[in-house]
Amino acid sequence: MKNINSIISRNVQSIEISGIRKFFNKVAKYPDAISLTLGQPDFNVPEKIKEAMINAINENKTTYTSNAGIIELRKEISSYLKTQHINYNENEICITIGGSEGLMDIFAALIDPSDKVLVPTPAYPAYESCVKLLGGNVVNYNLKEDFSIGFEELEKLIVQEKPKVMVLSYPSNPTGAILSKEDNDKLHKIISENEIIVVSDEMYSALYFEKEYYSIAQFDDIKDKVIVVGGFSKMFSMTGLRIGYVCATEEFMNSIMKVHQYNVSCAPSIVQYGAYEGLKNCMEDVECMKKEFIKRRDYLYDRLIKIGFESNIPMGAFYMFPSIKKFNLKSEDFCERLLKEAGVAAVPGLAFGVGGEGYVRISYAYSMEQLKEACDRIENFVKNL
Ligand SMILES: Cc1ncc(COP(=O)(O)O)c(C=O)c1O
CATH class of the missing domain: 3.40.640.10 (Type I PLP-dependent aspartate aminotransferase-like (Major domain))
Structure with missing residues (x-):
């Protein structure tokens, strides 16, 4: 067979798989790590939606x-x-x-x-x-x-x-x-x-x-x-x-x-x-989820600021994007070390384009317990940087 690159379209060759997924896959190698990488709320689908789908099947x-x-x-x-x-x-x-x-x-x-x-x-x-x-x-x-x-x-x-x-x-x-x-x-x-x-x-x-x-x-x-x-x-x-x-x-x-x-x-x-x-x-379910996200955001923001990060306070979605510029590490190196040395996974800012370098994305679509433990680990990690 010919060289695969001469077969695959140039447009496909010009892109890579998502940096978010790439990092998420690495986390699997660290079973004790807390992953704050995914954009998936940790709530179940509202019961009424499940019932409606079951009814639709029946x-x-x-x-x-x-x-x-x-x-x-x-x-x-x-x-x-x-x-x-x-x-x-x-x-x-x-x-x-x-x-x-x-x-x-x-x-x-x-x-x-x-x-x-x-x-x-x-x-x-x-x-x-x-x-x-x-x-x-x-x-x-x-x-x-x-x-x-x-x-x-x-x-x-x-x-x-x-x-x-x-x-x-x-x-x-x-x-x-x-x-x-x-x-x-x-x-x-x-x-x-x-x-x-x-x-x-x-x-x-x-x-x-x-x-x-x-x-x-x-x-x-x-x-x-x-x-x-x-x-x-x-x-x-x-x-x-x-x-x-x-x-x-x-x-x-x-x-x-x-x-x-x-x-x-x-x-x-x-x-x-x-x-x-x-x-x-199910709009009440959405309101409950939103209230919980606001609580988690406030907790995460307070902890990160106390630890010494600079960050904007998010006003929507469920991600925080603190700066890591003061640590003089590329976002990929920072996240790699955070994962290996502290057991916390966050997504390198570079996964979101050149403008993301110098930042990491932390998803707070995770339980308060996970966020607390992750913040404790981040605090120790940063002390030793
Ligand atoms: C900004 C933004 N747009 C679109 C999508 C795609 O969402 P969907 O799961 O509906 O395909 C996502 C998923 O993370 C997103 O963050």
Whole structure:
């Protein structure tokens, strides 16, 4: 056989498997380690969702659904989004296999080879990889110290690079930062004045710790330039059930739907009934989970600051992204040593792009006991650095 590299596509060769997974796999070699690596809430799927899925099986709701997904769920998503002042009707929503499929569908519908896509750094790694897989060119925009948008640089890049698409990612994985009203208004102005499409990943919109939620999708006058990705993996702690959604004007949706149709036909039918039940009857479960995350965030933040870390206080999702710059170690070396010497696994910031170097991502989707023990271990580790 020929050299494998001459067979595998150049686009695939240009990407690597996720640094998050890579590190998670290393942790398996340290059975006593506490892993704070994954973006998986440690709550069970709400009982009513489980029952709805069991009922769906017993009622033989196991056939293909319409490509876009069952209408009752799309209508329920539309109502849910209205509570966040975001307007999409059921024909502007497509149910996908997690936000992951949604992201890929959108990029595949938009990107031609060499098209430029503005991607924040640090950010969830899938954006860069999806763009590269499709032959697009990633142009990074840096986030400021508090992980908000550096508008001066952003505006310059839009003028100089003329990107076709821009990714927004709030509430953020890995930083826990959210979009402020002021920044949302600034973005609105920039997007109104420029030829650019925004892909707004709002996977963590249900895990938002402020009173008011801000999203670029709230501006109806630029709706023809905005596409939203959302989902239930985090909201209902159902990461393995693989369900999410995309919202876009029908003009965009017609093309996104082509990719979705030929890729997966539809999202799993029984899970669609589960998500429907969740939106109708499990919002209290989401509130309970959110309250618990806030408690854990406060605990983790206090401990890390006392230990001597510098960190922003996360206002959404369930990740903290403290700086490790003062320790003069690369994020991969820091995490490797933290794992080997202290038995705590956290994700190196570099896994989230060049802007993540100098930081580590700690997920607090773990029990208070695990967080306490992990903080004790981190404290001892840092003393000896
Ligand atoms: C920011 C962000 N977007 C999208 C996803 C994909 O989520 P899903 O499980 O719905 O595919 C994740 C998962 O961690 C995420 O953190």
